[in-house]
Amino acid sequence: MVTPSSFTIRRVNQSSKFGKFTSFCSLRQSLLITLWLSLFIVLFIWQKNVFDGLLIFRTRGGIMEIPRLRPVVFNLTDFGGVGDGKTVNTKAFERAILEISKLKNGGGGGQLNVLDGYWLTAPFNLTSHMTLFLAQNAVILAIQDEKYWPLMPPLPSYGFGREHPGPRYGSLIHGQNLTDVTITGHNGTIDGQGKSWWDKFRQKRLNHTRGPLVQIMWSSDIRFSNITLQNSPFWTLHPYDCKNVFITNVTILAPVVGAPNTDGIDPDSCENMVIEDCYISTGDDGVAIKSGWDQYGINYAKPSTNILIKNVVIRSMVSAGVSIGSEMSGGVSNVRVENLHVWSSRRGVRIKTSLGRGGYVRNITYHNITFDTLRVGIVIKTDYNEHPDERYNHKAVPVIEDISFTGIYGHGVRVPVRINGSLEIPVKNVVFRDMSVGITYKKKHIFQCAFVHGRVIGSVFPSPCENLDRYDEQNQLIRRSAMHNITNIDYDF
Numbered sequence: 477m478v479t480p481s482s483f484t485i486r487r488v489n490q491s492s493k494f495g496k497f498t499s500f501c502s503l504r505q506s507l508l509i510t511l512w513l514s515l516f517i518v519l520f521i522w523q524k525n526v527f528d529g530l531l532i533f534r535t536r537g538g539i540m541e542i543p544r545l546r547p548v549v550f551n552l553t554d555f556g557g558v559g560d561g562k563t564v565n566t567k568a569f570e571r572a573i574l575e576i577s578k579l580k581n582g583g584g585g586g587q588l589n590v591l592d593g594y595w596l597t598a599p600f601n602l603t604s605h606m607t608l609f610l611a612q613n614a615v616i617l618a619i620q621d622e623k624y625w626p627l628m629p630p631l632p633s634y635g636f637g638r639e640h641p642g643p644r645y646g647s648l649i650h651g652q653n654l655t656d657v658t659i660t661g662h663n664g665t666i667d668g669q670g671k672s673w674w675d676k677f678r679q680k681r682l683n684h685t686r687g688p689l690v691q692i693m694w695s696s697d698i699r700f701s702n703i704t705l706q707n708s709p710f711w712t713l714h715p716y717d718c719k720n721v722f723i724t725n726v727t728i729l730a731p732v733v734g735a736p737n738t739d740g741i742d743p744d745s746c747e748n749m750v751i752e753d754c755y756i757s758t759g760d761d762g763v764a765i766k767s768g769w770d771q772y773g774i775n776y777a778k779p780s781t782n783i784l785i786k787n788v789v790i791r792s793m794v795s796a797g798v799s800i801g802s803e804m805s806g807g808v809s810n811v812r813v814e815n816l817h818v819w820s821s822r823r824g825v826r827i828k829t830s831l832g833r834g835g836y837v838r839n840i841t842y843h844n845i846t847f848d849t850l851r852v853g854i855v856i857k858t859d860y861n862e863h864p865d866e867r868y869n870h871k872a873v874p875v876i877e878d879i880s881f882t883g884i885y886g887h888g889v890r891v892p893v894r895i896n897g898s899l900e901i902p903v904k905n906v907v908f909r910d911m912s913v914g915i916t917y918k919k920k921h922i923f924q925c926a927f928v929h930g931r932v933i934g935s936v937f938p939s940p941c942e943n944l945d946r947y948d949e950q951n952q953l954i955r956r957s958a959m960h961n962i963t964n965i966d967y968d969f
């Protein structure tokens with residue numbers, strides 16, 4: 477019979493044997509772990525040195541030296557800036573910009589360099605005759621706490637904060653009534669850290685319209701080049717009632733889903749503007765040309781005109797590559813979109829408006845446009861019924877006319893064309909010339925039209941709607957349409 481004591485003794489013996497075994501094991505294991513750890517640390521330090529060495533080579537090797545673009549040059553660090561990602565640098569930005577504002581204009585202005593590092597800041601205002609230069613690994617980070625974001629009156633042509641009535645948050649980088657301002661660099665980054673704003677917006681925890689990343693108002697001779705703008709809380713780059721705006725070689729990024737209203741560029745009541753060599757992938761429209769909202773936009777009466785968009789690649793999973801509207805009440809005219817590539821997106825190019833907008837969309841030219849995997853290629857929508865308030869004029873009818881599409885290519889498009897005019901808002905003088913778009917479904921009615929007047933010249937695939945007159949390559953009339961008003965809009969696919 478096994479007594480409790482003998483059982484205990486046996487167990488003690490066993491456990492002590494086992495104990496010796498485990499302590500031997502853990503000794504070997506810890507030795508091995510230590511060895512591996514030291515190996516990793518050595519590797520890590522070696523790699524870091526190689527990486528740093530490369531950086532030093534690139535920054536000090538002459539290639540990445542910051543060019544002198546103005547007679548007077550400052551570094552943000554001269555004003556107490558600290559690029560550690562934690563220190564709030566608003567005062568440093570403000571002091572530097574105040575210093576530049578004191579320079580005599582005739583002297584050519586001042587340049588503020590933001591060197592490699594993470595420069596956290598609250599919103600700040602720019603001044604005239606200045607260049608903000610972002611080094612290659614410079615990242616300006618927007619502070620997330622909305623308490624730091626000043627409130628401003630609604631835009632006069634919107635009469636409304638866009639998402640909430642009353643005031644709206646200003647932008648991270650802001651400017652009013654300026655001239656001769658440049659933001660450029662070695663592809664440094666301005667990061668809006670928008671995620672907290674997008675989440676709060678979705679949870680309806682904000683009381684005011686979110687702020688854009690960069691907004692320049694009532695200004696002229698404004699240039700953006702060689703930089704990256706990312707994760708804006710709201711629209712990314714918003715030039716408002718400006719003249720002579722040049723945007724070249726700018727990358728604009730935000731998550732393609734879950735980043736609401738992060739339009740790339742919103743030319744708004746602007747005259748003479750070029751958007752060239754840009755890459756845009758965001759959570760809303762890539763480019764959205766606007767000019768005010770309903771009665772407020774009609775009263776403000778400032779069109780967007782003379783706008784060239786060229787060599788631009790866009791991805792927009794929820795909206796469109798290039799949009800005009802839906803706020804177009806001040807009018808939009810003389811827009812040329814050339815060499816545009818829209819990929820893996822919901823829509824390619826879109827014009828949207830509704831009754832109550834007034835204004836016009838006129839003389840819009842699309843040239844050499846490529847659609848790569850989209851649901852709808854070309855969209856004109858005339859019932860985009862979103863209004864600032866109920867006081868809009870129902871009789872304010874927008875005009876849509878002189879819209880031409882030349883050289884429309886691509887593949888993987890479900891509905892290449894959907895132009896939905898209406899009895900009140902017919903779409904007039906639309907011209908299609910040379911179009912060949914590979915389609916996903918060989919269904920009828922994928923070139924959809926309603927209340928459209930215009931022409932098709934030469935070879936157009938897929939087969940155009942019956943609403944349009946047909947001409948041959950020599951511009952000879954083949955068949956005049958007798959049914960401009962028929963509707964074959966099929967929204968189901």
Ligand SMILES: *[C@@H]1O[C@H](CO)[C@@H](O)[C@H](O)[C@H]1NC(C)=O
Pocket residue numbers: 549550551554589591
């Ligand atoms: C700005 O910083 C760069 C790099 O550290 C340095 O070479 C340059 O002298 C500084 N310029 C000014 C005006 O402080």
Ligand SMILES: *[C@@H]1O[C@H](CO)[C@@H](O)[C@H](O)[C@H]1NC(C)=O
Pocket residue numbers: 599600601626627628646650652
């Ligand atoms: C920038 O200027 C505007 C217009 O004067 C003002 O409303 C806003 O508060 C200023 N922003 C900051 C951060 O000072």
Ligand SMILES: *[C@@H]1O[C@H](CO)[C@@H](O)[C@H](O)[C@H]1NC(C)=O
Pocket residue numbers: 652653694
């Ligand atoms: C800029 O000009 C507009 C109108 O031209 C004016 O309403 C606004 O207050 C001015 N802003 C500043 C900061 O001076």
Ligand SMILES: *[C@@H]1O[C@H](CO)[C@@H](O)[C@H](O)[C@H]1NC(C)=O
Pocket residue numbers: 661662663702703725753
């Ligand atoms: C665009 O920006 C990149 C990165 O800064 C630069 O290397 C390239 O030369 C620029 N391209 C043009 C056309 O300016």
Ligand SMILES: *[C@@H]1O[C@H](CO)[C@@H](O)[C@H](O)[C@H]1NC(C)=O
Pocket residue numbers: 663665703704725727
């Ligand atoms: C600039 O940097 C972004 C990411 O920060 C990158 O996606 C883009 O390709 C770069 N642009 C150029 C022109 O090198």
Ligand SMILES: *[C@@H]1O[C@H](CO)[C@@H](O)[C@H](O)[C@H]1NC(C)=O
Pocket residue numbers: 622681682683
């Ligand atoms: C919005 O307003 C409510 C009620 O006044 C307030 O409790 C809340 O803190 C405000 N939210 C923000 C983000 O300002």
Ligand SMILES: *[C@@H]1O[C@H](CO)[C@@H](O)[C@H](O)[C@H]1NC(C)=O
Pocket residue numbers: 660701702724725
């Ligand atoms: C962009 O960067 C490239 C390469 O550094 C430079 O040659 C070009 O002049 C810059 N363009 C603009 C408009 O700043």
Ligand SMILES: *[C@@H]1O[C@H](CO)[C@@H](O)[C@H](O)[C@H]1NC(C)=O
Pocket residue numbers: 782783809810811812839841
């Ligand atoms: C149409 O717009 C283009 C610029 O895109 C301009 O050159 C042309 O003069 C405009 N045509 C008319 C009739 O206004």
Ligand SMILES: *[C@@H]1O[C@H](CO)[C@@H](O)[C@H](O)[C@H]1NC(C)=O
Pocket residue numbers: 815816817844845846
């Ligand atoms: C058309 O645009 C594409 C970019 O989307 C470009 O690669 C091509 O060179 C352009 N074609 C012409 C004839 O300019």
Ligand SMILES: *[C@@H]1O[C@H](CO)[C@@H](O)[C@H](O)[C@H]1NC(C)=O
Pocket residue numbers: 898899900901902927960961
């Ligand atoms: C077709 O629509 C136009 C404009 O919307 C209108 O003026 C015209 O009377 C309509 N024609 C027919 C036959 O319904």
Ligand SMILES: *[C@@H]1O[C@H](CO)[C@@H](O)[C@H](O)[C@H]1NC(C)=O
Pocket residue numbers: 858859896897898926965966967
């Ligand atoms: C087309 O437009 C008409 C009138 O503007 C509207 O009633 C209809 O719902 C639209 N159809 C689609 C599919 O958007």
